[in-house]
Amino acid sequence: MTTLKELAKLLNISVSTVSKALNDSHEISENTKRRVNELAEKLNYKPNRIAQQLKTNKTKTIGVILPTVTNPFFAEVLHGIETSATKNNYDIIVCLSDESLKKEQRSLELLSNGSVDGFIIAVARESQVEEQTEHIHTAINNKIPILMFDRVVNEIECDKVIVDDFQSVYEATDYLIKKENRKHILLVSNIEELSVGKLRIKGYQKAIEDTGLKPNILKLSKVDDVEKHIYNYLKDNPSTDAIVSIDHITGIIAINMAKKTGKSVPKDLSVIGFGYEHTQLLSSPKISIVHQKALEIGEMSVKLLIDNLHSDTHKPQTTIVPSELKLSESTI
Secondary structure, eight states: OOOHHHHHHHHTSOHHHHHHHHTTOTTSOHHHHHHHHHHHHHTTOOOOHHHHHHHHSOOOEEEEEESOSSSHHHHHHHHHHHHHHHHTTOEEEEEEOTTOHHHHHHHHHHHTTTTOSEEEEOOOHHHHHTTOOHHHHHHHHTTOOEEEESSOOTTSOSEEEEOOHHHHHHHHHHHHHHTSOOOOEEEEESOTTSHHHHHHHHHHHHHHHHTTOOOEEEEOTTOSOHHHHHHHHHHHOTTOOEEEEOSSSHHHHHHHHHHHTTOOTTTTOEEEEEEOGGGGGGSSSOOEEEEOOHHHHHHHHHHHHHHHHTOSSOOOOEEEOOOEEEOOTTOO
């Protein structure tokens, strides 16, 4: 295996110069950087990561703790994290909390022993519902940088990357009222107890309140048979003429159940859900969505965390990645 010393000897420059050139130091000329990198690539030089870690006390690794990857949103965010981390010469270690407080605590504790330089976290459902986040406070108090995305805890002072959940649902509901003249709009949700769910419900309620309509909310987080509950609601409330789903799946179920009750979508009933670009391919007719831009959320999360890791004066900030209402076949 080629070493720094061998590269330096072949190029007739110092080991220090080779190291700085490979790390794109401003102290080294562009010509020297080019020579060093061309030879390193030709000889398939690979840096000794262990030696680098011992020298810098940095692992160049990010810990990522997600509630799940079966939700396409989190899978897409993870893709953005991995892509951006690779571009910045970082590796990632991914742990799944499975929405469990204990698993989240265990993952954070396991990787806080020097295995990673910092964390990107979407808080587990159980942690949020039970308001148990002491393990995250402990990590921050131990000077381990943490960034939260999507599901965040406002009381914890750290970097955060979010969408404007309140505004995005307000705009979706407002569109149905003002552009489609819908009067009986149902909100369906299986995440109403989460921070994002609460904000989205408030956005819906505000849009309804601003136009003097009556709010109707179907909460499904503790329901086993979601299809049955949506079907029964639509059968019992035939005047329903629009549905806003604030999670990634109930909107698609709502389209299927509306058709089952004999309603035509969007002629009789419009549906707007949450999701990402390919979500629209999962239903017929194709569902209109609030596009959360998950890939950008993942990329921005890595950027902010790395900025924190490289700064002695970093101050926590909250970055909003704007969502977009993407209309398709389930709305008029």
